[in-house]
Amino acid sequence: MIGVLVFPDFQLLDAAGPISAFEIAARFAGNPPELKVIAVTPGPVRSSSGAEMFARGLRPSAAITTLVVAGGEGVRAAAKCTKTLAFVRGLARRGVRVASVCSGAYILAEAGLLDGRRATTHWQRTKHFLSAYPKVKLEPDRIFTRDDNIWTSAGITAGIDLALAMITEDYGEEIAQKTARQLVLYHRRSGGQSQFSSLLELKAANGRFGPLLAWAREHLNAPLTVEDMAEKAGMSSRHFTRAFVAETGTTPSKAVERLRIEVARQRVQSSAEAIERVAEATGFRDPERMRRAFIRAFGQPPQSLRRAARAGESV
Missing domain, CATH: 3.40.50.880 (Class I glutamine amidotransferase (GATase) domain)
Structure with missing residues (x-):
């Protein structure tokens, strides 16, 4: 009961x-x-x-x-x-x-x-x-x-x-x-997943650039250069970068990396998918590049986060 x-x-x-x-x-x-x-x-x-x-x-x-x-x-x-x-x-x-x-x-x-x-x-x-x-x-x-x-x-x-x-x-x-x-849940979250979303952490993420950030999150396997995002926003690259920083508090490239890290972390912790495949699907391309990004963000490489998540759910 x-x-x-x-x-x-x-x-x-x-x-x-x-x-x-x-x-x-x-x-x-x-x-x-x-x-x-x-x-x-x-x-x-x-x-x-x-x-x-x-x-x-x-x-x-x-x-x-x-x-x-x-x-x-x-x-x-x-x-x-x-x-x-x-x-x-x-x-x-x-x-x-x-x-x-x-x-x-x-x-x-x-x-x-x-x-x-x-x-x-x-x-x-x-x-x-x-x-x-x-x-x-x-x-x-x-x-x-x-x-x-x-x-x-x-x-x-x-x-x-x-x-x-x-x-x-x-x-x-x-x-x-x-x-x-x-329950109409998008997916089941693992215990080790972060309580936070990069989209929520970005200032004014639901404002002017909200749709652009949501689009970027769904297309992380694309290059997503500043030029790509500026074109999507219908702005020149220079004007777009200035406006984006003013509204979100970070640069377009850093915002994209945060989104990539968030999605990659979810996939690493909740699946047995190969690290190389996760890196490719989330736009890091090179597993080593993803590893360095994880260490900057979490102080641990992807493999360590995966082991910790599995240990936390099997103890």
Whole structure:
């Protein structure tokens, strides 16, 4: 049985996202969904949006095999609730798979479950989380982490990625892929994938040059010279470069490299595709050129990132 722990002012999608993923997977597997929303006080629990979920109380249950702890605005108060902490600790001691979504990591950390373990949470919480829980091996850039039976995930929708990884473990890759398609997800993200997108990090990426950057990301195997991009933008090369730097805060060539690194990293970490093929498909052409770009960006070559991603998902 999947238990989903909520509290007043929880983030609705932190709970609803994994619930939907587990429900769909169970149906694909031919099993009736076994899901239970639980809280300290049984009855309707109000989320930060005002929508409510009906919860059962925190009675010990041998039926719970996975516990997912939601995050949200009310997590600080929930993390100080002795009943909640005792319940979470008790399940973890029994070897139950315990997971957090977004700031739900605060509850796991307060319960002492993350001491000495790898974990992640929403990137906006990184500074405070590190100062509050220095014993945790926080990996702020990851989508989700697994350390033995303790799982953590980043902001909101990353809870669905975490659920899909659990579904892969429980039902296999085929069911997980079917579930992702049913949820109309573009692709399943690996735990080691960055929480950030280069398109989002570029200033005003949704402004004047937003369509151009999106086009560039879809054509990374092309040369994408300044002249190519200027022509696509309908501008002279000189005027285009000045306008691009003023709006995005970086040069066209550096923006293209960031996009190439992002896509290459995703392919390296989520597949067994040959490094040479990744370099060719993302426009680096030469694997050595891609290796140098990875070291500048991540301090590690592609092979090291691939090994780390596989280790993180198989531990």
